[in-house]
Amino acid sequence: MENKYYLILDIGGTKTTGAVFTEEGSPVKDVFLTAPSVTYEGKDAVFRNTVEVGRRTLEQAGVDPAAIIGVGAAAPGPLDYRTGYIIDVPMMGWKDFPLGDLLQQEFGAPVRVDNDGNLGALAEQRVGVAKGENSVLYMTVSTGCGGGIVLGGRIYRGRSGGAGEFGHMSIDYNGIPCPCGSRGCLELYASGTAMNRRMRSDCEKKIPSSLFAGTGYDPDRINGALLGKAAKENDAYALEFFRQEGRYLGAGLANLFNLFDPDVIVLGGGVTKSAEFFKEEMLAEVNRRSCLPVARERIRFSELNDRVTLYGAYFLINDYLQEEGGAGRERKE
């Protein structure tokens, strides 16, 4: 019998990545093809670009498109995971956009679509640092803060698919207003975007730091990489900045431990690359605020890095086809 494969796509705000996975869950030839997402160029351009990434990925992996039995995709939300409809994502130009149906037409195979938070949780629970644990939460800290919940090995989505919005837990009742309608949402304090905003504001205030001095106090030149470098050089401002980041994240994580008492919470995303500078303060803050003590080993850092979402999308489509049984495996031409 011929080999069968899954096409896996991670459609992000800045880049789109493709991979081909075997039925058993290994990436073929270690091909992870990445291209810019051409956001703000209109709904069709963004979609054609996505398809192009898929086609080139198959080519590089040397896999015949006819051997694809399913497509797993990560896309920005809000989206309907049952239909693969994107509800409204302005940067993609996708409003009530039938992404799942269109991908199915292009690749002739069943499609499942979900957000990176849910897929991250699934990947970490299946093959990541929380492998085999029963209850796993995943929180990504990058441009924003996303999340996902896996209970008993399954994604917990809630009634409308909106569960796991960890970035919109309020950690300050009267805090900064958020586009979601609430105030003081975690991502307004702890995300990479929030960190940049705070650093630039401190730079304008001429707060003494080698981080700012190195740029001639030019707020436009401040970024996370320079902050990490300053912390490595023991700059007092940078070290305290990261401790504050740890306290913000710790406040959010304490809420999650109080609500779910999960086996493990996994943190991923670009900001966690600097975890060495904030993890102690974060754990301390969790334990200052949580009702029950939280042991160090219950907070882990993703080791799947950029591939976490791709692995999650593989498990998403694989689970779906396994559950649909033989019928779900038929190619639809």
Ligand SMILES: [Zn+2]
């Ligand atoms: Zn919010």
